[in-house]
Amino acid sequence: MIDTDAFLETVQEDNQTALSRLGSSKSLYADTGGEIDTEPVLQATADAEHAAWQTFEGWADDEDVSAASEAFATTAEEEQAHFETVLEHLGDESYDPQEVPALHEYLRGLESTVDRVGAFVGRILASTRSKDQVVGYFVGDADPQTAGVFREFGDDLDDQLERAETLLEEVCSDADDRERAQEAATGAIEAAYEEYVENLEAMGANPKPVC
Numbered sequence: 001m002i003d004t005d006a007f008l009e010t011v012q013e014d015n016q017t018a019l020s021r022l023g024s025s026k027s028l029y030a031d032t033g034g035e036i037d038t039e040p041v042l043q044a045t046a047d048a049e050h051a052a053w054q055t056f057e058g059w060a061d062d063e064d065v066s067a068a069s070e071a072f073a074t075t076a077e078e079e080q081a082h083f084e085t086v087l088e089h090l091g092d093e094s095y096d097p098q099e100v101p102a103l104h105e106y107l108r109g110l111e112s113t114v115d116r117v118g119a120f121v122g123r124i125l126a127s128t129r130s131k132d133q134v135v136g137y138f139v140g141d142a143d144p145q146t147a148g149v150f151r152e153f154g155d156d157l158d159d160q161l162e163r164a165e166t167l168l169e170e171v172c173s174d175a176d177d178r179e180r181a182q183e184a185a186t187g188a189i190e191a192a193y194e195e196y197v198e199n200l201e202a203m204g205a206n207p208k209p210v211c
Contacts, residue, residue: 002172007121008121008165014182014186015122018192019129021208022189023129023132026205026207028041030200030203034205038141042090045134046097047097048101048130049086050079051097052123055108057072059116060072060073064113067170068113071164072120082153102194103126113171114171117184118181118183121181122184123188126188126189126192126193131154135147
């Protein structure tokens with residue numbers, strides 16, 4: 001059986017720099033195109049939540065392993081609720097996200113259960129960092145109520161990580177499966193990080209310093 005604690009530790013160590021930078025204040029700058037204000041922050045968050053909803057709903061629909069299908073369906077429901085909550089705060093329920101984050105483009109290209117479960121872990125680790133920055137924005141904006149809403153999103157990510165760990169134990173039967181899952185987790189983080197770098201460089205900002 002896979003040691004999920006060791007798996008998570010390895011993924012985080014292997015991607016320490018990327019995860020650290022995704023958790024920096026520049027992450028929000030990159031996601032909003034340099035417009036760190038309430039509306040752009042909410043729109044960027046809505047884009048991410050909508051993409052996650054669609055990704056996990058798609059996985060749930062075509063997944064052969066029942067436990068994985070159920071976990072992805074539950075996650076899709078959470079992400080749909082997140083998206084609808086963000087629209088309420090945005091005050092524009094007609095907002096229709098057009099951009100699919102690179103992270104989700106990567107996830108949608110995965111077909112095997114092992115790869116998906118590994119990438120599920122990577123997505124959670126990356127998203128936890130970005131959610132922390134959104135919470136920090138609203139704390140700094142003296143809006144503790146909205147900050148609290150996004151903290152609850154973070155609680156859902158904790159639940160998703162528990163779900164992912166359970167799936168790892170179920171679908172990773174040997175060292176090869178573990179390696180594939182680990183590579184997929186890294187692939188998800190790298191997709192998010194590469195987009196972060198590209199967005200910052202396009203604005204003439206240096207992605208390397210953590211601030």
